[in-house]
Amino acid sequence: MPELPEVETTRRHIAPVLEGARISAVELGRDRMARRNMRPQDIPERLLGRRVGRVGRRGKFLLIEVEGDLTWVIHLGMSGRMRITSPSDPLDPHTQLVVTTDRGDQVRLIDPRTFGFVAVFTPEELEHDSLAALGPDALEELPDAATLGARLAGRRAPIKALLLDQRILAGLGNIYADEVLFRARVRPTRPGGDLTPEELADLVAAIPEVLLAGVEMGGTSLDDLAYLLPDGRAGEYLDRLMVYGRAGEPCLVCGTPIERVVVAQRSSHFCPTCQR
Template sequence: MPELPEVETVRRGLEPHVLQRRITRVLLREPRLRWPVPEALPRLAAKRRIEAIGRRGKYLLVTLDSGDRMIWHLGMSGRMFVLERGHPLVKHDHLDFELDSGQLLRFHDPRRFGAVLWWPREETEHVLLRAMGPEPFTPAFNGEYLFEKSRGRSVAVKNFIMDGHIVVGAGNIYAAESLFRAGIRPTRAAGKLTRAQCQLLVEKIREVLGEAVELGGTTLRDFAGARGESGYFQQELFVYGREGQSCRVCGSTIKLEVLGARQSCYCPRCQR
């Protein structure tokens, strides 16, 4: 599933093609996505100019000149491609936004776990975004915040930082890599972290996510950017998916445990 770096990569790829472009037509072929595409969306979005494309967690937020917004979610296998108008259709091409530039945005989603939703301007909040934790690159996400949130929590720290109510963006790959860089074992109870460890973990989460964004994300199975390009952060992985291999820092064998039904790799020497 695309995580924050992959979604940010798509956002950056789309931005130069869509800003200040008018949507001339919306072609909806398959409304049955994770949540049904609103029947009125093609009519509401047509003739509107795109003023901004932002991101909140793993959701893309498209602001129109009317003040209304669309929420795009890639789900597990969704892609939003920039193509020339008239580009041949393939199976699972569910939705097109034709632009006045002659290009189009095509939403392709084999598993149909993605979403394209309408967010009217009169609604100041959206139910999908209301309970989300802070963005990792904002001042609201800091060591003191993480320390206070972790008090009394017996949950494993890896599961704790993967909770989108705590912070958005620390998905399985990036949580594992952040904990390795911070020297914290993923099984440690969140409530046992010190203030210093919380501060260090915040710094490493930002560091890992920042590097992943700059490298275009991590290509594992379905992800590709707006032009179909692959990400390269997988070449920087220290622990994720490397069970049984030697640690690139100390040479110890990378171990594997299952936490919350997810595989969690760590170095028993570098992480305590």
């Protein structure tokens, strides 16, 4: 699933293709992909003929500056991936957005489950979107342990649920949240407000360690149909996963079988010996 490392890897691939280019054609697949109060026709109408600025990212959102003070937002949802192609390449099934540049490149969004979305916001619209409530980026704007502790103080929800809350910290999804908690030796079920200062410090240290390794490996491709890099390659962080998807298998540190529980309606994996 695309989480921060997958979105960052995607960003790094598409940035040189889009930045400075002018958009010469826009094709939207399903209308459903235009959400967040966008009409489907707004997407091509607002992008067409405009020059692209910086390709940025906050959490799992791609935020692309577009001439005319617009922000082109792309979210990959759970099954979205992007491809860089030439216009003559055949369309993949479930292609939801095709953007052609004046340099003759195409950037495509492929998303079978359509949990992803596309929007092109004016500054006013951006301000009123839930994007405005997004917390600090888990890599670029990571708070220190004391600041995170203050955000978690008094909270009784499981720390796993709070790590998935993008208003607290933007970028962690189900896979990397489990991996971060393993590295910090904290069980996903622990109430967020109960973490000790030492555990908060371990957590804040674990976040960039896990996420940077994920970025370096090009993200996590769970199987051949899931996330792929924009050049079609698979991300290789799958080989580094310590707990996610390993229920019943021995912990790679201590050998205890990894357990699976449901937290915040999501599967959560942890080592009952290593994590307290």
